Amino acid sequence: MSWLKRAGILPWVLLAIVLGILCGQFFNDPIAKIFVTFNSVFSQLLNFSIPLIIVGLVIPAIADLGRGAGKWLGITAGIAYTSTVIGAFLTYFTCKALYPHILNAGAFDNVEEASDGLEPYFTIEIPAVFDVMTALILSFVVGIGIALVPKGVMRKGFIEFREIITGLIEKVIIPLLPLHIFGIFLNLTMTGEVVEIISVLLKVVVLVIALEVVILLLQFGAAGAVAGRNPFKALWTMLPAYMTALGTSSSAATIPVTLRQTLKNGVSHPVASFVVPLCATIHLSGSASKITAFSLAIITVNSLPVSTAQLIGFMFMLGIIMIAAPGVPGGAIMAAVGLLQSMLGFGDADVALMIATYIALDSFGTATNVTGDGAIALAVDRFAKKELEENHRQDAEEFEPESYLEEVRAGGSPAKAGNAEAESGSQS
Known part of the structure; x- marks a missing residue:
């Protein structure tokens, strides 16, 4: 079992997916509803935890970035927006060239809105303390404020809070994720939702998946050139996050795995803790690509009178809407409904079709996002x-700089830096 421990969560996620599909072939409803009930409770726990994860990771990360936090916030948001818009435009030009040859009018006539699937035995409501956007704004305001007073008491308190959140992630969320993913694929297999929808949209699905692979190659190619890293090795390191997102269909729920793999790519702990939770909400290049592809498919098969200028404006606005969309399953398409109606003239039936197809294939776009x-x-x-x-050196009175920087580079946490030498001594 040592190889499983070294491999991390990836083999467990793959096993959960395979078992979910296989068990869906012969499980009866009473047994399946046990796992559906677990997923219902676990989803409530995730919804409760996500704002706390953002606050717990982003505030101390901004404090670590110091007075430059506002600048790095703007730079990160700008990169995320640019990446999202480029993904949408790449999809637009590709689909514009191929759809007239592969899609015919009436291709979506047999597609029905996805059903809700099996119902759980019971549900437990666990309301979040505040929503995701509130958590982000609170993190920015408090984090930047703490950065202006780097040696204040609040900074120490939020560093300790980060340790609590890290424990929640490592000891509760990550160990339960494979079981959650198993339940998702079990439910989808038994209800047949994905099979029915994919059978109708197969051509579009294949094109979208290929486009999102191209988007990832472009993103890591550019990042590798900037950072001086091997882009293919960096992309391979992120594979567990990709596979986890395939199961959860949630950028926010995948934050723990995305953060861990980003640290394995050599990204410093403060930057990873700042960028990953932030981009889980504002960087949705895969979702933008998928929404663009499905929108163009509906326009093509229904011969809707949408001009090129309308589509260009739609894609630029879509990038902004994606920044505000919650990193939860279906969050991107629900946030984009207003644009579909106001800018593309989609009616109720068209919007229902978009929601059904998007949610059925949500995991692929989410995997690209994370x-x-x-x-x-x-x-x-x-x-x-x-x-x-430089900021870490200025904090020398609170932490030993050398051990702190070594801990950060190793993917550890500031609160543990002071114990680095003791721990290494005991291990030896």
């Missing part, structure tokens, strides 16, 4: 590292 977050982290780390090290 994997691309690792590329953005590489690029930001390339420019932020010197400033980070």
Whole structure:
């Protein structure tokens, strides 16, 4: 079993997917509803935890970035927006060239809105303390404020809070993720939702998946050039995050795995803790690509009178909407409904079709989103590292600089830096 421990969560995720599909062939409803009930409770726990994860990771990360936090926030948001818009435009030009040859009018006539699947035996409501956007704004305001007073009491408190959140992630969320993914694939297999929808949209699906691979190659190619890293090795390191997102269909729920793999790519801990939770909400290049592809498919098969200028405006606005979309399953398409209606003239039936197809294939776009977050982290780390090290040296009175920097480079946490020598001594 030692190889499983070294491999991390990836083999467990793959096993959960395979078993979910196989068990869906012969499990009866009463047994399946046990796992559906677990998923219902676990989803409530995730929804409760996600804002706390953002606050717990982003605030101390901004504090570590020091007075430059506002600058790095703007740079990260700008990179995320640019990446999202480029993904949309790449999809637009590709689909514009291929759809007239592979799609015919009436191709979506047999597609029905996805059903809700099996119902759990019971549900437990666990309301979040605040929503995701509130958590982000609170993190920016408090984090930048703490950065202006780097030796204040609040900074120490939020560093300790980060340790609590890290424990929640490592000891609760990550160990339960494979079981959650098993339940998702079990439910989808038994209800047949994905099979029915993919059978109708097969041509579009294949094209979208190919495009999202190209998007990832472009993102890591650019990040590798900026950071001086091997882009293929960096992309391979992010594979566990990609596979986890395939199961969860949630950028926010995949934050723990994305963060861990980003650290394995050599990104410093403060930058990774800042960029990954932030980009889980604002960087949705895969979702933008998928929404663009499905929108153009509906326009093509229904011969809707949408001009090129309308589509260009739609894609630029889509990039902004994706920044505000929550990193939860279906969050991107729900945020984009207003644009589909106002800018593309989609009616109720068209919007229902978009929602059904998007949610059925949500995991592929989400996987692209979270994997691309690792590329953005590489690029930001390339420019932020010197400033980070300078800020750490200024904090010498609170932490031993050498042990702290060694812990950061190793992917550890500031609170543990002071014990680095003791731990290494005991291990030897």
